Amino acid sequence: MEKTTSQKLRLGLFVIIGLLLFILAVYFIGDKQQMFGKTNKLSAVFNNVSGLQLGNNVRYSGINVGTVRGIAMINDTAIRVDMLIDKTIFPHIRKNAIATIGSDGLVGNMIINIIPGKEIAASILPGDEIRTLNRIRSDDMLNTLGKTNKNAALLTADLLKITKEINQGTGTVGLLIKDSMLAKDLKLTMLYLKITGKGSSESMIKLNRLISSLENKDNVIGVLKDTAVANNLKAIVRNLKQTSTEIDKIISRVDTTIVNIKDGKGAINYLSNDPKLVHKIDSTMTNINDASFRLNENLEALKHNFLFRGYFRKQEKAKMKERKKEEQQK
Template identity: 45%
Template sequence: MEKSTVQNIRLGVLVVLGTVLLVVAAYLIGNRQNLFGSTFQINAVFKNVNGLQKGNNVRYSGIDIGTVKDIEMTNDTTIVVYMIIQEKMLSHIRKNAIASIGSDGLVGSMIVNIVPGREAGPPISSGDQIASYSKIGAEDMLSTLNVTNENAAILTADLLQVTEALKNGKGTFGRLLNDTIMSDNLLQTSANLKELSTQANIMLKQLNEIVANIEYENSVADVLTNDSVSGQQMKNILTNLELSSVQMVSVSRTLDSLSTRIYEGKGTINYLATDTVFVNQLQHTMQNIEEGTLRFNENMEALKHNFLFRRYFKKLEKEKGGKE
């Protein structure tokens, strides 16, 4: 009886130890899939691991190549993830590979995905650190969607206000939508512009035809373009015209100054033009001279018929006739 009890105790202890060993072995095998193979270690730095844990799988181009050994938080923005990779992948992973954290399916555990770089690079070595890429988390996406929804609500409210204003005929566009007279005017204006454009095209076409029919050779334009002497002469003519215009301006200023002085009462001309008394005296004097000349002619005619001077005047007439 005592022997049977001891054997049962020993059997129970063995069963308990076996069970414990089996659980420990399963745990170790689960956390380290490459427990009995050759491995090397690499790491990557992330700002957010999104729930990644020790023992999660590491994949390279979709193939399981290792597990997460440890996660170490250096500071509030730096988290180092250490990974154990199968040694046979040394020749495949390059130093420019990029690591990112994703999920294994929709509801699966988190994994580390390693993708090759775009350009060729040297093979990776044990202990190297590769670049990382942090994907947008679900919370960030929800936050962004929330902001987007708020902006969409504000935009919708503004659109409703604009639509209501358009329906009520407020603003320029509202008047255009509701005022048929303005719409007809705009249509007429558009038709007029179209007709004007057509007429302009016709005029341009006719102008091109006129220019094309002009005989360029032996024309003034041809001479001015190709004859350097004529070009120089034309340049001299323009220079002379410019000098003449300057001189005309100077003469105009002189005449203006002279007329101003005359108008202001300076000089004989102004005196003659403005003094009416002197003008009347001058007119009377000229009248007296004319009357004196007339009387002198009459006296000379009388002297011709006087017997004292008759022979003298006949002699003068004979001398005058002889000279002719």
């Protein structure tokens, strides 16, 4: 059946609209994937790309600046990733920038993040290779989380065991909780410790006051710190030292004299060691005493003699006059 003109127009209009939508879709998708813009190549080598695919975004400081255009295995520990980066971004990327692989959100696609360097460096050139940083993968995190869960389960079991023993009153902690007498003793001990601590604090305060009082010049330590007293003490010590030296000299001389006496030198040793001389001296003293006694007897006899009686009376009168004068003068 032959189509009418209106149908042909509708079909042509539908085809044109569909073609325009297709062109717009290709344009937007290509613009998003940096297919029609001016781009340059940039490379990076990773140990693990963590599920990165062709067409994933490349971000610099959180801004989409390119896409992944190639992933190639270099060896068993190195994977080369080629990126197409907007030319206008190249002057902002420095040679000390670092590329890392992350995810777009918690469950989003994998992306490459280029982190700016902290120090000033030259701009990167097309075709250069930048440094990379391999972050912890989600598999490693899950493995670590699994180990942590196992450890948490073991800790929970031990905690339940300890709690059960405490409730049953076994062990030190259970005994402290269940035994009321022990709790009272513990309270009493803490009270005594508190009292002791208070006494120690007061003792320390008194000790600090005592140490501060030592700086006062009215006490012994303060007097000793006085420079004048210190000089006087130095002079006293110096005089004592000189006196000690003189005493040493005298003692040495006395020692010499004693040695001379022991060796038979001098009159003292002669007197002390010669018995004949001592006997003669005793006899002489006895004779002197006898002569003195006889002389007194002779003087008494002369007093009674008529020839010398007048003389002695004159002497007695003269002595009486002198005594009276002395008594009058007093």
